[in-house]
Amino acid sequence: RESLQLEINIHAEWCGGCRFHTYPYDAELPIRIDGKRETRTFKCDGDVWEIIDLLIEETKGYNEQGKEFDIAKSVNAQLPFFCCRNVTHDKEIQRDIARYAYCEQFNVPPYPGSYGEQPAKWVRRAFIIKNTLAKKQKDQLDATRKNNN
Structure with missing residues (x-):
């Protein structure tokens, strides 16, 4: 869920x-x-x-x-x-989405330490966020292409 x-x-x-x-x-x-x-x-x-x-x-x-x-x-x-x-x-999820966007924009880690030191919950959520944003961007591009044809 x-x-x-x-x-x-x-x-x-x-x-x-x-x-x-x-x-x-x-x-x-x-x-x-x-x-x-x-x-x-x-x-x-x-x-x-x-x-x-x-x-x-x-x-x-x-x-x-x-x-x-x-x-x-x-x-x-x-x-x-x-x-x-x-x-x-969900406020916690919204904070994680904002954290993800900030980290991507400014190329900073979400938490101190290397990849192996990041909380497992964050790593799991970060992959879901990344994949979902990619799907959303693809859908938007597809819709734009469809509207231009």
Whole structure:
């Protein structure tokens, strides 16, 4: 879940106040459960993450059938249909994204010491950030090319 949340924090545009901004609220789920679309009452972030977990499983299922959906992008695209985007917003992750950008811009290490002395959690997150930013840049270039043709 951490890598998904990190990727969504990079892709997402944040909410300024939507109809799902405050609990409790009712929303139709973006997936079918037992063949039906149901409306559910959301009372907390945990309720939202339960549906996000179902979306992850659904996307993995499509990918097992030969599709190539990016899980984070697929989940991110579904969020506005049932929850406030701010549910996935995480201050620690935002600090890590800012730290990554600063280190890249000014060519400085994020923490004192060599690569082997960097916290494992940071190294893991840095690779996810780098890969996600590369995917986002590619998507933006593809969209620009498509619009110019």
